[in-house]
Amino acid sequence: MTEKLSDTGRETTLNPLLDAGWSHDESRDAIRKTYKFADFVEAVGFMTRAAIWAEKWNHHPEWSNVYNRVDVTLTTHDVNGLSALDVKLARKMDVLAAHD
Numbered sequence: 001m002t003e004k005l006s007d008t009g010r011e012t013t014l015n016p017l018l019d020a021g022w023s024h025d026e027s028r029d030a031i032r033k034t035y036k037f038a039d040f041v042e043a044v045g046f047m048t049r050a051a052i053w054a055e056k057w058n059h060h061p062e063w064s065n066v067y068n069r070v071d072v073t074l075t076t077h078d079v080n081g082l083s084a085l086d087v088k089l090a091r092k093m094d095v096l097a098a099h100d
Helices: 007-019 040-056 084-098
Strands: 023-025 030-036 062-066 069-074
Touching (some): 007 023, 007 084, 030 084, 040 062
C-alpha cells in the first residue's frame, strides 16, 4: 500500500527535485514542473515515453501540452498528497526529458 511521504522522506527526496526545477504546491501537497522542448513532436514524444512508465507503475500524472511545453503535476490521490511514487515518476520524467 502506498503511504504519504513522512517528514524525513520529504526532506531527503523533495529537496533534490526542487533543485531540479520542481516546485511544491503546498495547497495540494503536489509537485509541479514545466518542461520545454524544441517543438510539438518532441513534447509529445516525451509524454509518450513518460506515459509508458506511468502505466507500468500505475501512477498517472496530471498534465497538459501546448505546442512545445508540457506542464506536469504529481500527487497521489489515494493518500491525498505526495508519496514515493511521485518522487519516482518525477525522477524518471527528468531523465526522459534530458534525453530529448
